[in-house]
Amino acid sequence: MRFSFVTLFPELIKGYFTESILKRAIEDNKISIDFFNPRDYTLDKHKKVDAPMISGGAGMLMTPQPLFDTLNAIQTASPRAHIVFLTPVGKPFRQIDAKRLASKEHLVLVSGRYEGIDERVIETYADELFSIGDFVLTGGELASLVACDAVSRHVEGVLGNSESLEVESFEESLLEAPSFAKPLDYKGKEVISEFLKGNHSKITDLKRGLALCKTKFFRPDLYKKGIANEK
Template identity: 35%
Template sequence: MRFDIITVLPGLLESPFAHSILLRAQKKGLAEIHVHNLRDHASGKQKSVDDYPYGGGSGMVMNVEPFAKCIEALKAEREYDDIIFMTPDGETLNQPMANQLSGKTNFMILCGHYKGIDQRIRDIYVTREISVGDYVLSGGELPAAIVVDAVVRLIPGVLNDETSALSDSFQDGLLDAPVYTRPADWNGHKVPDILLSGNTPQIEKWRFEQAIERTRQRRPDLLGDDEI
């Protein structure tokens, strides 16, 4: 799986992709993550990538040409399953979307800044627009990192325990059950006896019941009306 990320702040993405699971995926050859500086495709001495919006108003808008040049250069090298624009008015990222994206191969991700990018880039090139929540961030870099992390961890072989991702919150439409580890008794706070019983069917039943209850308390919107 390959990600090509276009940004005016490539340094902002160095750390998220240089540690933990994402680094492991790259070292195993299971994922490639390439960050491209949009200013490399800007003209003029100042390498400007933004200008005032037509029609007036506050803020600046990212220009068509630098994005178009970078996108066309990348498209000349390979085909992309999706060209994604990170934007607050996009489709909200969730686990089913991450699962669906994990079955694809090549992605390009556009990171906006300021008031956004010229609509013509969205109309001509973008195939999918994704939001990470109903709030506004300073740019699309952190949301892009979230998308990459959510998708890459689902690639077979990335996690040491491949069944781990299958039991995460939201995979079955529920939040995850409480989890515990050693010691079994910490300052009088004990692990539930069922988890120490060795009775796997009963443990799985307990976990399912706990997941239902936690979801009912914290995210009732995830449950059908007949389950609330």
């Protein structure tokens, strides 16, 4: 699967792929990444890509021309590219979206800067808009990385053990059950004894119950959704 990042600051993103799982995924040709900088497409002799907002207000806005030409170049070379803008006004990015987007051949992640992007760019090129939360960042690069990481996990062969995807948080609208590692007793805090008895059926039922309890306590919104799905 190919990921293209549209960003004014590609160096902010590149380092994330030099370690761990996604580094191996690139080396194994499970995913590929590339970068498109709107500054390389601007017609402004000073390489400017921003301008004051016409309606007034503080800050600058990314102007249409550099992004139009950047995204047009991507679409011309890759007609099946799926273009996603990371923006606070987008719909919440969920696990189900990560799984769905993993089926795309080419995902383009557009990172805004300054006070955002001229709306005409979004109207023309956006296939989807996503937000990673109800807060504002200094730029969209972190959000693009979050989306890329979440999607990559669902690309076949990226994770060494695909079974781990089946029991992760947010599957079936539940948080993942508590997990433990050695030692069995650490500073007087012991692992749940039922986990040690080898009865996999009981362990599965126990984990399900613990996941329900954990979700009800930490994410009552998800708990209600999960219970509704069971009915």
